[in-house]
Amino acid sequence: xxxxxxxxxxxxxxxxxxxxxxxxxxxxxxxxxxxxxxxxxxxxxxxxxxxxxxxxxxxxxxxxxxxxxxxxxxxxxxxxxxxxxxxxxxxxxxxxxxxxxxxxxxxxxxxxxxxxxxxxxxxxxxxxxxxxxxxxxxxxxxxxxxxxxxxxxxxxxxxxxxxxxxxxxxxxxxxxxxxxxxxxxxxxxxxxxxxxxxxxxxxxxxxxxxxxxxxxxxxxxxxxxxxxxxxxxxxxxxxxxxxxxxxxxxxxxxxxxxxxxxxxxxxxxxxxxxxxxxxxxxxxxxxxxxxxxxxxxxxxxxxxxxxxxxxxxxxxxxxxxxxxxxxxxxxxxxxxxxxxxxxxxxxxxxxxxxxxxxxxxxxxxxxxxxxxxxxxxxxxxxxxxxxxxxxxxxxxxxxxxxxxxxxxxxxxxxxxxxxxxxxxxxxxxxxxxxxxxxxxxx
Numbered sequence: 001x002x003x004x005x006x007x008x009x010x011x012x013x014x015x016x017x018x019x020x021x022x023x024x025x026x027x028x029x030x031x032x033x034x035x036x037x038x039x040x041x042x043x044x045x046x047x048x049x050x051x052x053x054x055x056x057x058x059x060x061x062x063x064x065x066x067x068x069x070x071x072x073x074x075x076x077x078x079x080x081x082x083x084x085x086x087x088x089x090x091x092x093x094x095x096x097x098x099x100x101x102x103x104x105x106x107x108x109x110x111x112x113x114x115x116x117x118x119x120x121x122x123x124x125x126x127x128x129x130x131x132x133x134x135x136x137x138x139x140x141x142x143x144x145x146x147x148x149x150x151x152x153x154x155x156x157x158x159x160x161x162x163x164x165x166x167x168x169x170x171x172x173x174x175x176x177x178x179x180x181x182x183x184x185x186x187x188x189x190x191x192x193x194x195x196x197x198x199x200x201x202x203x204x205x206x207x208x209x210x211x212x213x214x215x216x217x218x219x220x221x222x223x224x225x226x227x228x229x230x231x232x233x234x235x236x237x238x239x240x241x242x243x244x245x246x247x248x249x250x251x252x253x254x255x256x257x258x259x260x261x262x263x264x265x266x267x268x269x270x271x272x273x274x275x276x277x278x279x280x281x282x283x284x285x286x287x288x289x290x291x292x293x294x295x296x297x298x299x300x301x302x303x304x305x306x307x308x309x310x311x312x313x314x315x316x317x318x319x320x321x322x323x324x325x326x327x328x329x330x331x332x333x334x335x336x337x338x339x340x341x342x343x344x345x346x347x348x349x350x351x352x353x354x355x356x357x358x359x360x361x362x363x364x365x366x367x368x369x370x371x372x373x374x375x376x377x378x379x380x381x382x383x384x385x386x387x388x389x390x391x392x393x394x395x396x397x398x399x400x401x402x403x404x405x406x407x408x409x410x411x412x413x414x415x416x417x418x419x420x421x422x423x424x425x426x427x428x429x430x431x432x433x434x435x436x437x438x439x440x441x442x
Contacts (some may be wrong), residue, residue, distance in 0.1 A: 003239060008120045011364055012043065012220050012225070013220075013225045013228060014153060015153055015227065015346075016225055016228075016229030016233070017229045017232050017233045017236075018156040018157075018233075018294075018296050019156075019233075019297065019298060020158040020208065020209060020229055020230060020233025020234065020237075021156050021159075021160065021233045021236060021237055022155070022159065022208075022230075022290045022291060022293065022294035022296045022297065023207075023208025023209075023291065023295060024057075024205070024206055024207070024208035024209055024233070024234070024237040025159055025160070025163065025237055025240065025241075025290075025291070028201065028204050028205020028206070028207070028349075029205045029241055029244060029245070030112060030116075030262075030288070030295055031108075031112050031261050031262070031263060032201035032202065032204065032205055032263075032349070033046070033245060033248055033256050033257060033263045034258060034259050034260040034261060034263055035198070035201055035259070035349075036049060036198040036201055036202070037254050037257045037258045037259075038190075038258050038259055039192075039194030039195075039197065039198060040189060040194055040198060041254060042182075042185070042186045042189045043178040043180040043249050044179070044180050044181065044182040044183075044186040044189075045186055045189040045190055045195060046245065046249060047180060047245060047246060049195065049198055049199060049202045049248070050202055050241050050242050051242055052199065052202070052396065053199065053202035053203055053205065053238075054206065054234075054237075054238030054239075054240070054242065054399050055392065056203060056206065056392075056393055056396050057203075057206040057209040057234050057237075057238060058209075058231075058234055058238060059385075059389045059390065059392050059393035060209060060210065060234075060236060060360060060364060060393050060415065061074075061209045061210070061230040061231055061233075061234040062230075062231065062383045062384050062385065063363075063364045063367050063383050063384065063390045063393060064209075064210050064230055064363070064390065065227030065230050065231060065381050066227070066367060066368070066379060066382055066383045066386075067080050067195070067228065067363070067367060067370070068226040068227060068230070068381075068382055069226060069376065069379060069380040069381040070370070070377055070379045070380075071083055071228055072226065073305070076093075076097065076210060076301075076302055077089050077090075077093040077097065077210075077359050077360070077362075078091070078093050078094035078097060078295065078302050078305060078306060079305065080360070080363055080366060081093045081362060082309075082364060083364060083370075084366035084369050084370050084373075085362075085369070087309075088423070088426050089270055089362070091306070091310070091422065091426045091429075092359075092419055092422045092423060092426065093257065093359045093362070093363075094103075094302050094303070094306045094424065095419075095421075095422030095425065095426070096306070096334065096355050096359055096418060096419065097299065097302045097355070097359075098299075098302060098303050098306070098335070099329075099351050099417060099418060099422075099429050100161065100351070100355050100356070100415075101266070101299070101302075101340075101352070101355075101356055101359075102126070102295045102296075102299025102300075102302075102332055102336075103299070103335035103336045103339055104336075104339050104348050104351070104352040105207065105208075105291075105295055105352060106134065106291075106292055106295040106296060106299070106332070106333075106336040106339075107130075107134075107336045107337075107339035107340045107348060108339075108348055108352070108390070109288050109291040109292045109295070110130035110131070110134050110288075110292055110336065110340055111126070111130050111340060112261065112288055113129065113130060113133055113285050113288040113289065113292065114126035114127060114128075114129040114130035114285075114345040115135075115261055115262055116264070116265055116281055116282075116285035116288065117282065117283050118131050119262050119265050119281055120265070120278045120279075120282045120285070121282075122283045124385075127340065127341075130320065130340050131340060132291060133289060133292055134296070134333055134336050134337060134340070135333070137292050137293050137296050138296055138329060138333045140291070140293070140296055141293070141296050141324070141329060142320075142324060142326055142329060146300055155287065155289055155290035155293060156294075158287060158290070158291050159287040159290045160236075161237040162280075162283055162284070162287055163240050163244060166244065166264075166267075166268070166271075166280070167240070167243045167244055167247050169271050169272065170244075170246075170248075170250060170251050170267070170271050171247065171250075173247075173251050173270070173271045174251075175250050175251070176249075176250060176251060176252065178249055178250070178254065180246075180249075186285060189336045193403050193406070193407050196399060196400050196402075196403030196404070196407075197400075197403055197404060197407045197408060199396075199400045200350060200353040200354065200357065200400055200404050200408075201223070201349065201350075202212060203353060203357055203397075203400060204349055204352065204353040204356070206234075206237070206238075206241070207240065207356055208294070209230065209233065209234040209237070210230070210360070216423055217429045219408070224379055224380070227381040229270075231372060237401045247267065247271075248263055248264075248267045251267050251270045251271050252266055252267045252270045256426075262281065264280070264281065264284045265278075265281035265282075265284065266267060266278070268280035268284075271282075273275075273353075275311060280418070281349030288438045295327055296329065296332065296333065296336075299332045300325045300328035300329040300332050301325060302329070303316050303325070303328035303331060303332060304316060304319070304325040304328040310429055312429045313429070315327060316328050316331065318356065321340060347411060350404070350408050350411040350412075350413075351411045351414050351415050353404075354401065354404050354408070354411060354412050355413040355418060355419065356403055356416035357397055357400060357404075358401060358415070358419075360397065361394060361398060363399065364390050364393050364394055364397075365390075365394060367383065367386075367390050368390065370385070406441060
């Protein structure tokens with residue numbers, strides 16, 4: 001039976017920006033500040049976390065822009081690392097993206113959605129609500145690509161409008177007695193292990209700045225639109241994040257935030273009062289749908305591309321008559337359900353953050369390798385500030401990974417174990433492929 005032809009509909013610049021913004025704005029910014037406050041009590045240092053995270057994300061987006069323009073195919077890190085290093089490294093990245101990179105963050109967004117909803121409506125069951133959200137959004141994205149694209153733009157626009165409303169109201173609200181002007185101890189806090197570990201929470205909140213590259217093969221004029229989508233989306237979110245966390249810290253006492261997950265809900269109660277705060281909490285829960293949606297939209301493209309390249313996974317490459325990766329989407333949603341049922345929020349966050357940072361590190365490092373190995377490769381866009389930009393990204397990312405290995409050893413080892421399992425799977429698939437070739441030749 002012949003494969004369906006590729007979809008005619010192409011993703012434009014605005015959808016690309018919406019995917020980047022929607023992937024970034026969601027679980028991390030509305031939940032992670034409570035974990036950061038446990039180790040850092042300086043308003044200046046807490047804001048610097050989000051500023052440094054924004055610098056890392058912008059440097060990464062600049063680097064990915066060059067890779068996306070030079071190697072314009074869907075698949076993200078899987079495609080880049082396969083071309084730059086070796087198919088085995090690309091497979092490991094795809095394995096991590098399939099098992100952790102999208103399924104785990106989708107689960108985190110769905111869990112946060114459930115927690116926010118039950119803080120407003122206690123009679124609801126958070127777990128069941130999380131599972132229901134994943135199921136319904138999966139169905140939307142299996143209907144048609146055009147419907148999924150339009151849905152993504154609408155919910156992302158609503159999300160940004162909510163953030164702007166929240167920030168504006170927070171700047172007008174009565175401030176808490178927390179100083180943001182740095183003193184000597186505040187500067188020293190930037191060099192502590194607590195700051196480095198907290199940076200992984202922030203990096204997770206910023207993860208998604210590379211989301212558009214996973215759909216490169218479906219983007220209209222990818223050499224032009226992909227770098228623009230990455231940069232505009234990332235810069236927009238970095239500005240929103242710094243302002244939003246300033247509002248959280250300005251309006252809500254640190255002791256109230258410490259260890260809490262529903263940061264947006266707590267801050268909304270301080271800004272608007274309990275009644276309106278509950279309404280804002282409900283709106284935040286609804287807009288986390290955008291984050292779940294964007295990941296269910298982008299993630300399956302990696303699984304599909306792996307299926308195109310690896311005979312043993314060919315069944316995952318099949319598309320519906322409308323050009324949608326149905327099997328890959330269902331697999332990712334199934335893995336998301338497993339994460340929702342079996343893991344706690346903080347463990348999944350640290351585990352996912354470590355593994356994702358490891359492969360973005362290798363990808364940005366690959367920018368140097370690709371320029372050295374293939375200097376003649378057409379590069380419609382070149383990284384601004386090269387080589388300083390990728391070096392800043394590698395230094396800050398590497399520093400965070402080193403401290404995370406030391407202070408969150410169990411979660412880091414679990415991440416490395418996931419990579420090791422992926423290597424074993426690759427070896428098994430490669431051996432199976434060689435055996436099939438021998439049988440066919442014989």
